[in-house]
Amino acid sequence: MTSGPSKRESGADSAEADEVVRAFSILARDSAGDWFSCFDTTPVTSSLVKLYARPRCFVYRFALTDGTSRRDVVVKIRHSHETLRRAERFGDRPQLTPQRTMSDRDSAGCEFTGLRQAAQAMDGADPERFGVLRALAWLDGPAGIVMEYVDEPTLRQLLERRWRRALVRRTSPSDEEQTWTALGEWLRRFHAADKGDALPPRMTRRDELVEHVQRSREFLLRAGAEPGPVHRLARTVAERAELVYPVELPAAAGHGDYTGQNVFVGPRGRITVFDPLPMWRVCVYEDLARLTMGVRLLGPQVMTHGRLLDGDLCDRWEARLLESYAGGGHPPAHELHLYQSLLLMDRWGELVGKRPARGRARQVARRVRVRAGSGWFEQQAERLTSLLN
Numbered sequence: 001m002t003s004g005p006s007k008r009e010s011g012a013d014s015a016e017a018d019e020v021v022r023a024f025s026i027l028a029r030d031s032a033g034d035w036f037s038c039f040d041t042t043p044v045t046s047s048l049v050k051l052y053a054r055p056r057c058f059v060y061r062f063a064l065t066d067g068t069s070r071r072d073v074v075v076k077i078r079h080s081h082e083t084l085r086r087a088e089r090f091g092d093r094p095q096l097t098p099q100r101t102m103s104d105r106d107s108a109g110c111e112f113t114g115l116r117q118a119a120q121a122m123d124g125a126d127p128e129r130f131g132v133l134r135a136l137a138w139l140d141g142p143a144g145i146v147m148e149y150v151d152e153p154t155l156r157q158l159l160e161r162r163w164r165r166a167l168v169r170r171t172s173p174s175d176e177e178q179t180w181t182a183l184g185e186w187l188r189r190f191h192a193a194d195k196g197d198a199l200p201p202r203m204t205r206r207d208e209l210v211e212h213v214q215r216s217r218e219f220l221l222r223a224g225a226e227p228g229p230v231h232r233l234a235r236t237v238a239e240r241a242e243l244v245y246p247v248e249l250p251a252a253a254g255h256g257d258y259t260g261q262n263v264f265v266g267p268r269g270r271i272t273v274f275d276p277l278p279m280w281r282v283c284v285y286e287d288l289a290r291l292t293m294g295v296r297l298l299g300p301q302v303m304t305h306g307r308l309l310d311g312d313l314c315d316r317w318e319a320r321l322l323e324s325y326a327g328g329g330h331p332p333a334h335e336l337h338l339y340q341s342l343l344l345m346d347r348w349g350e351l352v353g354k355r356p357a358r359g360r361a362r363q364v365a366r367r368v369r370v371r372a373g374s375g376w377f378e379q380q381a382e383r384l385t386s387l388l389n
């Protein structure tokens with residue numbers, strides 16, 4: 001049975017939400033004993049604690065209890081509600097990752113598989129350094145994933161909190177280094193576990209990558225980005241790609257969204273990676289670039305032109321990540337910088353090419369963000385151009 005208060009944020013259709021709550025309560029009643037040993041013998045009730053409406057999914061947090069013990073779980077249901085998404089200003093923005101090529105149900109299935117693959121890839125790893133987010137069950141009907149609730153901040157939250165460093169106890173520098181080393185090892189294991197041979201390839205050839213950069217360049221200029229830095233970066237990537245990359249890029253099943261917002265950070269920098277969507281065979285530098293550029297392009301970092309995180313600190317974290325990803329081999333710094341250039345152009349395209357789904361205040365906020373943020377994107381473009389030359 002499901003009981004207790006339900007706190008809903010706007011956007012979730014209430015009939016849909018009721019259906020999820022109902023389907024989950026039946027599943028939990030029958031399966032909670034399999035999920036958690038503390039519920040072995042006693043009947044369990046579930047209650048909705050919170051429902052978050054996000055652009056691409058609803059995240060339900062439920063509490064399970066038998067009156068003595070309590071365990072929380074998350075049910076993630078993907079959706080396609082247009083009103084919760086930002087709209088495109090242009091119909092033909094080149095995107096590194098094409099969106100919505102799968103149904104919500106298939107995407108959820110892919111994430112479910114990804115969570116299981118990640119757990120396998122980390123089999124035998126030090127549990128003090130790597131957490132594993134257990135996918136507990138598949139919820140049928142409203143297709144979704146039941147998983148353990150993790151009560152830890154994400155890497156992105158920790159980084160953004162540095163802004164309020166006087167108020168919040170900071171993570172120690174050695175814990176932070178530990179996190180970046182772990183992120184490299186996690187990805188090395190994940191890529192090694194599945195080379196992606198059964199998946200459709202996406203941009204796994206050098207010429208596709210160069211062509212994508214040219215299309216991004218044209219788009220950015222058309223959308224109003226400052227031409228100088230865009231031209232210089234695109235030209236450098238085209239020239240350097242020949243020297244740095246082989247014709248066939250090293251590829252594997254990608255995490256798909258390896259970013260600071262998809263990593264929980266626990267004690268002593270332990271990481272628990274979640275939200276995988278390994279639906280393509282991609283160049284291995286894509287996940288590395290998405291993570292590192294994601295940090296350099298965090299909202300407060302963009303808006304303050306780099307006052308959130310010192311450039312040298314980002315360089316150090318990146319070096320840790322690469323060393324650990326290379327696992328004793330040569331850290332692929334140039335390869336990463338080239339792919340970071342693609343990522344930068346992709347995120348730049350998003351900045352200038354999207355608008356909020358609704359609301360005049362948000363439109364104004366967007367204009368301010370674009371104006372203030374563009375300078376930081378230009379600086380990042382110049383930084384990468386000089387690193388590659």
Ligand SMILES: Nc1ncnc2c1ncn2[C@@H]1O[C@H](COP(=O)(O)OP(=O)(O)OP(=O)(O)O)[C@@H](O)[C@H]1O
Binds near residue numbers: 059133262
């Ligand atoms: N198992 C979990 N435990 C605790 N919190 C979670 C869990 N799963 C998701 N969350 C919370 O919900 C947020 C969004 O989850 P998630 O990253 O899976 O979805 P998303 O990024 O919105 O969707 P998408 O899969 O489309 O990228 C997380 O940042 C986290 O705050």
Ligand SMILES: [Mg+2]
Binds near residue numbers: 257261262275
């Ligand atoms: Mg996510």
